[in-house]
Amino acid sequence: MADFAVPPIRPFGIAFEASTGAVTRAGPVLTRKLADLEGLFQDGDAWQAVRTSDEVVYTVHSSPVPEVPRELPQSITTIYPGDVAGEFYMTKGHQHPDPQGEIYLGITGLGGLLLFDGSEYEWIDMAPGTSGYIPPHWAHRSVNVGSAEPYRFLAVYPGSAGHDYQWVLDHGMGARAKRLGDAFELVPFGRAPERSVGRAVTCGFAGM
Numbered sequence: 001m002a003d004f005a006v007p008p009i010r011p012f013g014i015a016f017e018a019s020t021g022a023v024t025r026a027g028p029v030l031t032r033k034l035a036d037l038e039g040l041f042q043d044g045d046a047w048q049a050v051r052t053s054d055e056v057v058y059t060v061h062s063s064p065v066p067e068v069p070r071e072l073p074q075s076i077t078t079i080y081p082g083d084v085a086g087e088f089y090m091t092k093g094h095q096h097p098d099p100q101g102e103i104y105l106g107i108t109g110l111g112g113l114l115l116f117d118g119s120e121y122e123w124i125d126m127a128p129g130t131s132g133y134i135p136p137h138w139a140h141r142s143v144n145v146g147s148a149e150p151y152r153f154l155a156v157y158p159g160s161a162g163h164d165y166q167w168v169l170d171h172g173m174g175a176r177a178k179r180l181g182d183a184f185e186l187v188p189f190g191r192a193p194e195r196s197v198g199r200a201v202t203c204g205f206a207g208m
């Protein structure tokens with residue numbers, strides 16, 4: 001498997017393959033299956049029942065730009081359609097331990113960017129051409145909100161930001177994106193260790 005490059009890095013172009021999420025020049029590729037998402041879906045019993053299915057929930061194709069200070073790594077995340085007991089397939093979600101901003105750009109499919117600062121959550125509808133901005137201190141998770149096709153986006157982030165996944169296990173993400181007929185709704189975390197933020201939002205994309 002390709003690895004990150006070692007600085008100094010000379011300028012180079014990166015081609016993004018819109019139909020697969022692959023990048024050229026290629027760096028590391030990460031594959032997250034249902035079994036890798038322990039403790040993240042609300043219905044733990046439903047997750048237990050499907051955890052051995054070997055189903056891929058999302059992939060992350062990185063360019064060779066390394067996660068080191070002063071560099072700007074890029075990756076393409078592809079979240080496949082699906083749900084666990086109505087809660088849509090999503091990324092694990094994380095905080096950046098060194099709080100710095102990040103930019104996402106929707107490439108294919110329909111999704112959402114869920115952000116949580118520890119007390120309030122925000123939701124950004126993501127579609128091809130939509131740029132979502134993640135300010136410092138906001139944990140973030142991406143969701144395929146049920147369109148039949150994969151939701152795919154570009155992420156660009158500071159190489160020194162780091163990724164803290166335990167923060168999300170400890171604090172949650174403020175809300176969950178769940179199937180509601182042909183659309184979806186955002187349901188506030190409602191039980192321990194989940195926290196209610198007192199806001200429910202019903203959403204949907206035309207044509208889904």
Ligand code: PAN
Pocket residue numbers: 060075077091092093094102140141142155157163
């Ligand atoms: C993204 C995410 C990517 C996968 O590149 O790392 O979408 O999500 P998880 O890291 O939560 O599994 C990003 O936000 N980088 O900082």
Ligand code: ZN
Pocket residue numbers: 094096102140157
């Ligand atoms: Zn991030």
